[in-house]
Amino acid sequence: MIHINDEDIVLRRDTSDGRFLLFTRTDLPAGCTLPWSGVMIDTGGDAHGLSVRLDPDPTGEAWSAGILLHAALARAKAEEERRLAPLAVEIGHHLHLALGAERRRLGGDPTGGISLGTGAPGSVYPWTVAIHGRHHLPLSGDAEGREDGVTMEQLLMVLEQIFTDAAVPTAQQRWLTISRDHLMAAIVAERRRVQHLRQPS
Numbered sequence: 246m247i248h249i250n251d252e253d254i255v256l257r258r259d260t261s262d263g264r265f266l267l268f269t270r271t272d273l274p275a276g277c278t279l280p281w282s283g284v285m286i287d288t289g290g291d292a293h294g295l296s297v298r299l300d301p302d303p304t305g306e307a308w309s310a311g312i313l314l315h316a317a318l319a320r321a322k323a324e325e326e327r328r329l330a331p332l333a334v335e336i337g338h339h340l341h342l343a344l345g346a347e348r349r350r351l352g353g354d355p356t357g358g359i360s361l362g363t364g365a366p367g368s369v370y371p372w373t374v375a376i377h378g379r380h381h382l383p384l385s386g387d388a389e390g391r392e393d394g395v396t397m398e399q400l401l402m403v404l405e406q407i408f409t410d411a412a413v414p415t416a417q418q419r420w421l422t423i424s425r426d427h428l429m430a431a432i433v434a435e436r437r438r439v440q441h442l443r444q445p446s
Contacts (some may be wrong), residue, residue, distance in 0.1 A: 258406070260398050261436045264289070278411045282307070284403050289393040291381060294388065299411045301357055305378045310424075311355025314344045316375040316382060317400050317431075319361060323370045324397075324438075327388065332438040335420045336343060336397075336431045343404075343427035350420035365392060368375040389442045398439070401432045405408065 251267055256268040268281040276297045286293045296307040321337040347355045357377070364373035365386025372392065375382040385395045390396035408425035 248286060256277060256406070258278065258402055259421065260396065260402065262396075262398075262439070264396065264399060265400055266402060266406075273388070278413055279407065280410055286395050286399050286403070288383070289385070289391075291389055292394070293395060295403070296380075298349070299407055300415070301355065306380075307358060308377055308380070308382070309355065311344070311347050311351070312357045312377055312406075313349060313382075313400065313404055314340060314424075315356035315359055316343060316384075317397070319372075319375070320370070320384060320397055320400070323372070324388065325373055327369055330438070332441070333436050333442060335434045336438065339431040341428040341430075343408075345422040346420045346423040346427070350417050350424075364392065389439055398432060398435050401428055401435055404428050405432060 249267060253269045253271045253298070254267050255270050258266045262288040267285040269283040270281050270284060271283055273282045279297070282296060282298070284295045284297055286295065298307040298309050301311065318337065318340040319338050321333065321340050325331045325337055359371045360376045361372035362369070362374040362376050364383055368386030369388055370386065373386045375384065384400070385394035385396045386392045390398065405425060405428035408421045408428060411421055413421060414440065
C-alpha cells in the first residue's frame with residue numbers, strides 16, 4: 246500500500262462491497278479543474294494509484310475523463326458479450342451517452358489512445374488491463390469483482406467524482422451534469438448487476 250499523508254486526502258468513498266477509494270491532492274498541478282488529482286483504489290489485495298484530470302493531459306501522464314470513459318465502455322461491452330443481460334445493456338447505454346456529452350463539451354473525440362491487454366489468467370473477459378501510454382489500469386478479472394483489480398463500480402465512481410467536482414466555465418457545465426447523471430445511473434445499475442450475480446443459485 247502506498248503511503249498517503251492524511252492532509253492530502255480530499256475525499257474517501259466506499260463501494261457497496263467494502264472496497265474504498267481515496268481522492269488525493271498530492272502534487273496537485275496549478276490550474277487544475279479538480280480539487281484532487283490522484284485516486285488510490287483498493288484493489289482487494291493491494292492498491293492502485295491513478296493520476297487523473299478532467300481534460301486530456303498534454304504530457305500523457307494523467308488519465309482524462311474521456312480515456313477512463315473509453316475504458317469503462319469497453320468493459321461494459323465485454324460484459325454484454327459475456328452475458329447479454331438487461332443491466333449490462335443499461336450500463337453500456339449510460340456510458341455511451343456520457344461519452345457523447347463529453348464529446349459535445351470538448352468539441353471532439355476525448356478518448357485519446359488506449360489499448361486493451363490481457364492480464365488476469367482465467368478471466369471471463371478477453372482483456373483485463375487498459376493501457377494509456379506507459380500507465381496501466383488493471384481491472385478485476387471476474388464478473389462479480391471479487392478478484393484483485395479495479396472493479397467496474399470503482400471505475401464508475403472515479404468518473405462520477407470527476408464530473409461532480411470539476412470547476413469549468415458555465416457553458417460547459419451542462420455537459421458535465423449530463424455525464425454525471427449518466428454515471429450515477431450506471432453505478433446503480435452496476436450494483437444491481439453484481440448483487441444479482443452474487444445471489445445463490
